[in-house]
Amino acid sequence: MVTSASAQRVDVESLLIEVADVLNTTLDLDTLLQRVAEVVKRVIDYEIFSILLLNERHQELRFRFQIGHLPEVAERIRVKVGEGVTGRAVKERRAILVDDVSKDAHYIEAVPRVRSELAVPLINKNRVIGVMDLEAHEPGYFKEEHSRLLSLIASRIAVSIENARLYTRIVKQANTLALLNEISRDLTSILNLDQLLQRIGDLLRKVIDYQMFSILLLDDSKQKLVHRFAVRFKENIQIKHDIPIGRGLVGAAALEKKPILAPDVSKDPRYIKANPEARSELCVPLIYKGEVIGGSGTHAPRIFQ
Numbered sequence: 001m002v003t004s005a006s007a008q009r010v011d012v013e014s015l016l017i018e019v020a021d022v023l024n025t026t027l028d029l030d031t032l033l034q035r036v037a038e039v040v041k042r043v044i045d046y047e048i049f050s051i052l053l054l055n056e057r058h059q060e061l062r063f064r065f066q067i068g069h070l071p072e073v074a075e076r077i078r079v080k081v082g083e084g085v086t087g088r089a090v091k092e093r094r095a096i097l098v099d100d101v102s103k104d105a106h107y108i109e110a111v112p113r114v115r116s117e118l119a120v121p122l123i124n125k126n127r128v129i130g131v132m133d134l135e136a137h138e139p140g141y142f143k144e145e146h147s148r149l150l151s152l153i154a155s156r157i158a159v160s161i162e163n164a165r166l167y168t169r170i171v172k173q174a175n176t177l178a179l180l181n182e183i184s185r186d187l188t189s190i191l192n193l194d195q196l197l198q199r200i201g202d203l204l205r206k207v208i209d210y211q212m213f214s215i216l217l218l219d220d221s222k223q224k225l226v227h228r229f230a231v232r233f234k235e236n237i238q239i240k241h242d243i244p245i246g247r248g249l250v251g252a253a254a255l256e257k258k259p260i261l262a263p264d265v266s267k268d269p270r271y272i273k274a275n276p277e278a279r280s281e282l283c284v285p286l287i288y289k290g291e292v293i294g295g296s297g298t299h300a301p302r303i304f305q
Helices: 004-023 027-043 071-076 084-091 144-189 195-205 247-258
Strands: 047-055 060-067 077-082 096-098 116-123 127-136 212-218 224-232 260-262 280-288 290-299
Touching: 004 027, 004 144, 027 144, 027 247, 047 195, 047 290, 060 071, 060 084, 077 084, 084 096, 084 116, 084 127, 096 144, 096 224, 116 144, 127 144, 144 195, 195 212, 195 224, 212 247, 224 247, 224 290, 247 260, 247 280, 260 290
Parallel strands: none
Antiparallel strands: 047 060, 047 127, 060 077, 096 116, 116 127, 212 224, 212 290, 260 280, 280 290
16 A cells, blocks of 8 residues: 555656656757746646746846746846845745735735745756746645745756756857858958948848847048948848947947947937837947947847847
């Protein structure tokens, strides 16, 4: 006769085996997180699920995968370490179970009418890399057993996330090196400037899924940047206004001789509205023999990394 305790132990063992099988089958982070959500769903019938990863430099959590959240809301949310239920789980390095969030002063509302929440930190090699978060509209929905089970598999999930991120970085580095090699070849083989700029725009899209890209060159007075090439939604466009050195993000990049990244252009007073859909912009000065000869601006509808 099998006791309830031994049956429970078998369930845990089965869960660990299933988690191992799922985590070992892919190095693609998006696929990995989707499969993690599916495994957790078979153990806990959640309504709302998310995985937030820690930005160590800013000490804040950002959504990397979610079910049940509005995408536009999840994209905007930043949770500081120590704040909210998820931030507390990261700071205290332990699972936080809240039976009734309406009575929790730390709770940050992301989904209306949520009543209970369970947040479990993801820790790899003694370093917190993120948090797994479940929410429900029913108070007291999550149990201590749920917390224990998720804590049990969290470290395995953390290891797999780090492996997938490492793989992604290696692939990106390889793609970037290949792109630089391709650009180097084209710079010496394409003598027509218009064709060269078009080729640069095409090659850049291989590593950055931009919405708009432009190249500006310094005029003879060395006081203004003149648009020489621009593409928006994969169509070449004409931009007639010039940008004085020091003005706007690209003008500032040229003046300071260094790249400028504006993660949220609505919060940067230097931004010149050239693309209504732009959320972020990356500007890079073009420098030859120590002298600025122009600059480039890359716009995206989401936050640049």
